[in-house]
Amino acid sequence: MRTLTRTIVVALFSLPLMSGIASAYELVMPTLDYRTGPYAPNGIPFANGYGDYLNMLNERDGGINGARISLIPCETGYNTKRGVECYENTKNEGESGALVFQPLSTGITYQLIPKASVDQIPIFSMGYGRTSAANGKVFPWVFNFPATYWSQATVFVQYIAEQEGGMENLKGKKIALVYHNSAYGKEPIRTLESAAEKFGFEFMALPVDHPGQEQKATWLQIRREKPDWVMMWGWGVMNQVAIKEAASIRYPMNRFIGVWWSGSENDVLPAGAAADGYLSGAFHQPGDGFPVHDDIKKHVYDKGMGLGERERIGEVLYNRGMVAAMWSSEAIRKAMEIHGTNEVKGVHVRDGFEALEVDEARLKELGMEGFTIPVKITCENHEGPGQVALQQWDAKAKQWNLVSDFYEPLRDITGPLIAEDSAQYAAENSVTERSCN
Amino acid sequence: MIYRETGQFKANYQDDQALFPIEQDRYVIFGILFLVFGVVPYLMNEYWLNAILLPFLIYSLAALGLNILTGYCGQLSLGTGAFMAVGAFSIYKLMVAVPDLGFIPLVVLSGLITAAVGTLFGLPSLRIKGFYLAVATLAAQFFLIWLFNKVGWFYNYSASGMINSPPMTVFGFTITGPEGNMTAKYYLVAAIVAVFALAAKNIARGRIGRNWMAIRDMDIAAELIGVRPLIAKLSAFAVSSFYVGMAGALYFAVWLGSAEATEAFDINQSFLVLFMIIIGGLGSVLGSFLGAAFLVILPIMLKNILVDGLGTDSALATHLEFIIVGVLIIGFLIVEPHGLARLWRIAKEKLRLWPFPY
Numbered sequence: 001m002r003t004l005t006r007t008i009v010v011a012l013f014s015l016p017l018m019s020g021i022a023s024a025y026e027l028v029m030p031t032l033d034y035r036t037g038p039y040a041p042n043g044i045p046f047a048n049g050y051g052d053y054l055n056m057l058n059e060r061d062g063g064i065n066g067a068r069i070s071l072i073p074c075e076t077g078y079n080t081k082r083g084v085e086c087y088e089n090t091k092n093e094g095e096s097g098a099l100v101f102q103p104l105s106t107g108i109t110y111q112l113i114p115k116a117s118v119d120q121i122p123i124f125s126m127g128y129g130r131t132s133a134a135n136g137k138v139f140p141w142v143f144n145f146p147a148t149y150w151s152q153a154t155v156f157v158q159y160i161a162e163q164e165g166g167m168e169n170l171k172g173k174k175i176a177l178v179y180h181n182s183a184y185g186k187e188p189i190r191t192l193e194s195a196a197e198k199f200g201f202e203f204m205a206l207p208v209d210h211p212g213q214e215q216k217a218t219w220l221q222i223r224r225e226k227p228d229w230v231m232m233w234g235w236g237v238m239n240q241v242a243i244k245e246a247a248s249i250r251y252p253m254n255r256f257i258g259v260w261w262s263g264s265e266n267d268v269l270p271a272g273a274a275a276d277g278y279l280s281g282a283f284h285q286p287g288d289g290f291p292v293h294d295d296i297k298k299h300v301y302d303k304g305m306g307l308g309e310r311e312r313i314g315e316v317l318y319n320r321g322m323v324a325a326m327w328s329s330e331a332i333r334k335a336m337e338i339h340g341t342n343e344v345k346g347v348h349v350r351d352g353f354e355a356l357e358v359d360e361a362r363l364k365e366l367g368m369e370g371f372t373i374p375v376k377i378t379c380e381n382h383e384g385p386g387q388v389a390l391q392q393w394d395a396k397a398k399q400w401n402l403v404s405d406f407y408e409p410l411r412d413i414t415g416p417l418i419a420e421d422s423a424q425y426a427a428e429n430s431v432t433e434r435s436c437n
Numbered sequence: 438m439i440y441r442e443t444g445q446f447k448a449n450y451q452d453d454q455a456l457f458p459i460e461q462d463r464y465v466i467f468g469i470l471f472l473v474f475g476v477v478p479y480l481m482n483e484y485w486l487n488a489i490l491l492p493f494l495i496y497s498l499a500a501l502g503l504n505i506l507t508g509y510c511g512q513l514s515l516g517t518g519a520f521m522a523v524g525a526f527s528i529y530k531l532m533v534a535v536p537d538l539g540f541i542p543l544v545v546l547s548g549l550i551t552a553a554v555g556t557l558f559g560l561p562s563l564r565i566k567g568f569y570l571a572v573a574t575l576a577a578q579f580f581l582i583w584l585f586n587k588v589g590w591f592y593n594y595s596a597s598g599m600i601n602s603p604p605m606t607v608f609g610f611t612i613t614g615p616e617g618n619m620t621a622k623y624y625l626v627a628a629i630v631a632v633f634a635l636a637a638k639n640i641a642r643g644r645i646g647r648n649w650m651a652i653r654d655m656d657i658a659a660e661l662i663g664v665r666p667l668i669a670k671l672s673a674f675a676v677s678s679f680y681v682g683m684a685g686a687l688y689f690a691v692w693l694g695s696a697e698a699t700e701a702f703d704i705n706q707s708f709l710v711l712f713m714i715i716i717g718g719l720g721s722v723l724g725s726f727l728g729a730a731f732l733v734i735l736p737i738m739l740k741n742i743l744v745d746g747l748g749t750d751s752a753l754a755t756h757l758e759f760i761i762v763g764v765l766i767i768g769f770l771i772v773e774p775h776g777l778a779r780l781w782r783i784a785k786e787k788l789r790l791w792p793f794p795y
Contacts, residue, residue, distance in 0.1 A: 036751035074744075075751040075757050080700055081492070085737060088488040110599050110695050114615030181586065183597035183697045190596050211721070371757070422598050422780060428533070428593075429614065 030090035032133030038211035041234035048308035049321025083108035106184035116141035121346035132421035134383035151273030151409030153188040171200035176227035181207035212238025239267035247274030276395035284372035288314025379436035500725035502680025508720035510673035513651030516574035518706030519581035526686030548683035555592025555678020576739035
């Protein structure tokens with residue numbers, strides 16, 4: 001009892017003073033996980049993929065260029081306030097301080113965007129968060145490659161047009177958006193409104209409140225209005241419920257497209273065979289057939305250090321966590337190369353992100369040939385390629401398959417919107433645009 | 438012995454009516470104020486100030502507001518989250534529209550706007566009470582949040598419905614925005630909370646507070662002795678919403694920096710503040726602070742001890758935290774159903790007699 005009390009007292013008083021007294025320079029990478037709460041089914045595989053890849057680098061190569069990675073998990077429960085607490089708690093950890101944050105929540109990303117420039121830590125909101133952060137002139141510390149929600153929305157419009165037989169056939173069609181009623185879900189609305197105006201289709205937006213277990217009314221409305229296509233911006237338990245509800249009103253699954261956060265095994269399995277043909281966005285391959293997966297199994301799972309279950313390696317969200325870790329670690333490697341030292345800090349890693357170039361050849365070296373699209377980031381373009389493909393669920397084989405090529409986004413729609421939104425942010429927060437020459 | 442008031446003679450009415458009639462209490466209060474303003478900001482690092490003390494102070498202010506309504510006047514409210522949202526969206530619109538007024542007047546102004554809204558939603562309390570009133574305030578919660586989410590004017594038509602607090606200064610120190618000075622933020626919030634906590638204590642023991650308590654204890658009897666329920670109930674709603682609105686304004690502008698109506702001010706927020714005053718003690722200023730400490734500081738401390746101190750897995754630690762906080766809430770309520778403030782009152786009584794209890 002006495003020792004326990006002492007441990008607690010010591011822990012209590014040493015918390016604010018704790019700093020790494022490690023002998024070698026460690027690369028501190030905090031992860032804001034959520035393994036609890038209504039979003040845990042999606043949060044867990046992502047966190048496992050992110051952590052496993054970095055642990056694999058530690059075990060296989062001894063870290064990045066010989067500097068070991070120190071992973072610091074912090075549980076947010078997808079709750080913004082807890083996320084901010086986690087950020088404050090981990091940002092100064094160790095000698096290097098936090099090198100990059102991957103919030104995996106649009107709400108937390110919005111909180112961290114203004115803090116990032118002050119604390120000089122880059123935010124890598126991979127394919128989520130604030131879309132206008134693609135404008136690197138206004139948001140030097142935020143990176144949202146490989147594509148934004150707005151690019152994705154325009155890609156879905158193009159896919160629909162292709163299925164309907166051309167852009168001109170969009171006229172008079174009805175497209176519904178079922179969205180999580182939060183900052184995240186609202187992101188594509190403006191883009192789809194502009195697209196509706198431009199191509200002459202009818203657009204209807206149907207909000208679903210957190211956490212999304214109750215959607216009867218929404219789907220009743222869809223049954224009544226009979227939209228030709230339904231898009232979904234959902235997350236967590238909302239996805240499963242939506243797909244089950246769609247199945248129950250017999251909405252054709254091959255006309256139902258989810259954002260890439262609404263397209264994992266967890267989302268479609270509960271609906272069983274009825275989910276067959278459901279579509280979603282994607283920027284990487286599903287499955288565990290790449291050499292990098294073998295390395296993870298060999299160096300991490302065979303040693304009993306895996307964060308998740310061995311059978312679940314290669315799930316969509318697992319691979320997404322892995323690709324996020326890959327780009328982050330490549331940015332750190334680039335930062336080491338630019339600054340000629342292993343002892344990089346957040347400010348250096350930002351430079352690494354801005355000069356990041358992961359092409360086909362580099363992907364092959366990493367054991368990820370054809371796994372994802374090549375990415376090249378510049379000072380003004382933090383969105384990178386912006387290309388999106390579609391994947392489709394095969395309920396018999398229980399697997400996702402990419403069913404389309406990577407589409408270019410309609411930049412004539414997204415470009416002005418990004419300029420407008422980032423200008424509004426700059427004006428409200430008195431940020432001056434930096435020059436990129 | 439420690440708390441003996443023997444020999445503290447009150448020679449005039451002023452002494453007898455002092456806010457803290459016992460000398461020892463005054464020392465304690467001055468001691469706490471000295472700690473809060475003189476010592477804490479120099480001892481604590483940024484993490485403590487920003488992640489622990491700021492939310493604690495802001496939630497204390499919200500709990501104080503709800504305690505005025507529920508603890509002193511006996512009107513149950515489940516609309517705290519929505520009233521905080523009114524404060525937050527008011528200050529956002531004001532900060533964008535009239536930044537020249539200065540930050541502190543804007544906080545007070547958004548409190549006043551919330552007071553007006555709160556009074557409006559307090560009108561049903563004249564006809565219904567108890568659980569039925571709780572349901573009526575629940576309607577306020579859902580309606581207001583829906584409104585802030587639906588009508589673009591409130592968030593200046595931003596694409597995501599988020600509001601961001603633009604940078605503002607108080608006496609030359611940046612208070613809001615990313616470059617806010619942490620110590621200045623702490624001082625500002627602590628000062629506002631201290632001033633309004635003293636004000637609450639003063640209101641509660643005066644004529645208005647006694648009217649509230651009369652209504653709480655038995656409204657028909659209160660009416661018979663000449664308390665006007667209309668004035669008493671609506672003033673409780675107004676003052677309570679004023680406090681809650683200021684708390685909401687500080688919560689958004691100083692602490693979070695950006696917020697969306699559906700997440701930051703949802704129904705859980707209302708329950709959280711309600712639980713604070715139930716655990717801390719209904720009808721007690723001290724109870725509001727103790728309740729806020731219990732529900733804001735304790736979970737973070739537990740997390741830090743479990744994860745950093747004992748090396749528990751972060752997800753397991755969160756589950757353990759739910760269990761421990763839940764057990765403690767039940768435990769405290771069994772030991773003392775009147776809340777933590779009551780425990781302190783009992784301790785005070787004992788200390789008065791100690792060491793000769795007979």
